[in-house]
Amino acid sequence: MKKLSCRESGFDCDYTIEGYTDEEIFRNGEKNVFNKHGMKKEEFTPHFNEKLRSRIKDT
Numbered sequence: 001m002k003k004l005s006c007r008e009s010g011f012d013c014d015y016t017i018e019g020y021t022d023e024e025i026f027r028n029g030e031k032n033v034f035n036k037h038g039m040k041k042e043e044f045t046p047h048f049n050e051k052l053r054s055r056i057k058d059t
């Protein structure tokens with residue numbers, strides 16, 4: 001299982017995204033990030049995605 005903390009990603013939010021693969025994390029996280037943080041799809045630049053990916057932890 002992998003986890004990504006919203007707060008550690010720079011958001012003021014206690015949500016933790018869980019998934020079995022990085023791709024699942026991104027899919028599960030999109031809803032939270034788009035709805036709660038008002039981010040837009042085009043803000044997910046390759047650079048931003050890499051930053052998020054580096055914060056995914058294996059549990």
Ligand SMILES: [Zn+2]
Nearest residue numbers: 006013015032
């Ligand atoms: Zn969040």
